[in-house]
Amino acid sequence: MTYKAEYIWIDGTEPTARLRSKTRILADGAELPIWGFDGSSTNQAPGKASDCVLKPVFSCPDPIRGGDNVLVLSEVLLTDMTPHPTNTRAQLTPIAERFAAQDSWFGIEQEYTFFKDGRPLGFPVGGFPAPQGFYYCGVGADEVYGREIVEAHLDACLTAGLAISGINAEVMPGQWEFQVGPAGPVEVADHLWIARWLLYRIAENYGVSATLDPKPVKGDWNGAGAHTNFSTKAMREGYDAIITACEALGTKAQEHIKGYGADIEHRLTGMHETAPWSEFSYGVSDRGASVRIPWQVEVDKHGYIEDRRPNANVDPYVVTRLIVDTCCEALEKAGQV
Numbered sequence: 001m002t003y004k005a006e007y008i009w010i011d012g013t014e015p016t017a018r019l020r021s022k023t024r025i026l027a028d029g030a031e032l033p034i035w036g037f038d039g040s041s042t043n044q045a046p047g048k049a050s051d052c053v054l055k056p057v058f059s060c061p062d063p064i065r066g067g068d069n070v071l072v073l074s075e076v077l078l079t080d081m082t083p084h085p086t087n088t089r090a091q092l093t094p095i096a097e098r099f100a101a102q103d104s105w106f107g108i109e110q111e112y113t114f115f116k117d118g119r120p121l122g123f124p125v126g127g128f129p130a131p132q133g134f135y136y137c138g139v140g141a142d143e144v145y146g147r148e149i150v151e152a153h154l155d156a157c158l159t160a161g162l163a164i165s166g167i168n169a170e171v172m173p174g175q176w177e178f179q180v181g182p183a184g185p186v187e188v189a190d191h192l193w194i195a196r197w198l199l200y201r202i203a204e205n206y207g208v209s210a211t212l213d214p215k216p217v218k219g220d221w222n223g224a225g226a227h228t229n230f231s232t233k234a235m236r237e238g239y240d241a242i243i244t245a246c247e248a249l250g251t252k253a254q255e256h257i258k259g260y261g262a263d264i265e266h267r268l269t270g271m272h273e274t275a276p277w278s279e280f281s282y283g284v285s286d287r288g289a290s291v292r293i294p295w296q297v298e299v300d301k302h303g304y305i306e307d308r309r310p311n312a313n314v315d316p317y318v319v320t321r322l323i324v325d326t327c328c329e330a331l332e333k334a335g336q337v
Contacts, residue, residue, distance in 0.1 A: 001028040004069040006062060007035055007054050008197050009076055012043035012086040015262035016212070016313045019197050032056040032072055044076060044086055052084060053077040058190040063159035064201060071160065071197070073190055088317040089189070095321050096185045099328035102337055105236075105304070106188040106320055107165065107181030107229035111312045112199065113216040114146045114174040115209045120216060121145040122173030129173050132221060136171045145174045149206050154178065156198045162191045171222040171272075181229070185324050189316035214311040215266040223267030223274070224312035230323050231304035234336045239301040241336040246282040246291050246305060248330030249323075253280035253290070256326070259318045261311025268309060275308070 008021040020042055024035060039045025039052035054074035062069040076084040083090035096104075114121035122145035123129055138144050150167055157164040157178070166179045178199075180192045196212075203210045215223040234241035249256065257264060257277055268277035275281055275290040282291035282305075284298045290309055297303030310319050331337055 002026060003028060003067070004062070004065055005032060005059075005072050006065075006070070007056070007072045007074050008194065009037075009054055009074045010086065010088070010193065010315075012039075012084075014043070017086065017315060019193070019200065021197065028068070032059060032070075034077075035074070039076075039084075044084060051079055053079060053081065057089065058194070060160040060162065060194065063156040063198070071194055073194055088315050088321075089186070092189065092317045092321040093186060095325050099324055099332070102328050102331065103233040104185055104320075104324050104328065105182040105231050106185055106323075107179060107183075107304075108188055108192055108310075108316060108319075109177055109179050109225070109227040109229070110192060110195070111170055111175060111177045111224040111226065112210045112212055113172065113224055114149065114176070114203065115211055115216075116207065120172065120174035121208060123217075132171045132173075135169060135173050135175070137168050143173075144169050146176065146206075146208065149203050149208060150176050150178075152205075153195075153199050153202050156202060157195050160194065160198065162195055163188065164191075164195060170224075172217065175216075175222070175224060185320035186317075189320055192316045212311075212313040214261060214263055214313055220272075222272045225267065225274075225308065226261075226310040226312050226314050226316070226319070228307045228310050228319055228323065229304050230307065230327065232328060232331060232337075234331055235302065235304060237302050238336070239298070241331055241334075242293060242297060242303065242305060244330055244334050244336055245327040246293070248326050249291055249307065250280045250282070251330075252322075252326050256307075256322050257309065259314075259322050260309050261314040263313075264309070264311050267311060273308075277309075 005024045035054040040047040040050035058073040163183045268274045270276040273287045281289045283289040284293045285295040292306040
């Protein structure tokens with residue numbers, strides 16, 4: 001007897017990496033081995049030295065194939081077994097381990113847009129739908145497009161055991177969101193990458209593509225982000241730590257912007273519920289700020305913050321690394337751990 005293992009990895013495409021996958025047939029009971037691939041076809045190696053290595057780091061049930069089949073998220077290594085330069089997970093893990101005692105939790109809100117025949121799902125041929133306003137969390141065939149794909153994706157994520165915590169229709173037609181977390185920095189990123197792969201794969205069955213373009217339609221339409229909710233043990237216990245984290249993010253604002261996804265300036269314009277990419281601000285209940293402190297957090301004097309800057313196309317390994325490194329170091333220096 002055998003089972004199918006779908007090896008999934010992140011390639012070297014710039015400025016935004018893409019997902020790749022291929023299937024290996026393994027004997028029942030066999031452990032997941034390292035594997036290889038042609039890095040010259042994924043922007044990760046030259047043709048004269050094209051071999052790259054896949055090292056399994058996370059696996060879960062395959063909700064598409066069912067049975068004993070699995071999805072296998074893999075890190076990319078060089079043939080000397082060191083991390084490939086594109087391996088951002090390997091850059092996150094030492095930071096996560098260094099600050100593990102602060103018990104960081106993340107929840108990432110992944111927005112995305114369905115496209116069919118070169119236009120967002122729900123957009124008429126050669127024109128535009130009614131202005132945004134009724135589509136957010138809407139219901140009805142005149143407001144919501146692609147729900148059957150979204151429901152299939154949600155069920156797949158649950159069957160796979162991912163830490164998915166919700167879905168909703170977003171502000172633009174054909175635009176949706178799913179949330180992953182709360183989970184630690186490595187776990188939330190692993191689960192988000194698998195959830196993205198499942199989204200693309202399930203949308204295939206409907207002849208639809210899902211895009212993480214941060215500004216899929218120019219003009220008076222919301223962009224697509226990956227709002228990142230974050231807390232540490234100290235932040236979940238006291239408000240001073242909340243303020244310390246917000247202030248720390250401000251000291252490294254442009255470093256974070258550079259790591260928060262390509263074309264971020266197209267989305268962070270100061271309009272459509274964003275703060276300008278070139279400025280940093282934080283505020284209570286303010287969706288026009290770079291970082292929002294939920295109103296209930298101010299009332300309770302403990303909780304979490306929402307970094308609203310990351311793009312939909314952000315690498316979750318990068319965003320969690322930057323936030324943990326910046327905030328946890330500041331909290332450590334302030335003695336708020």
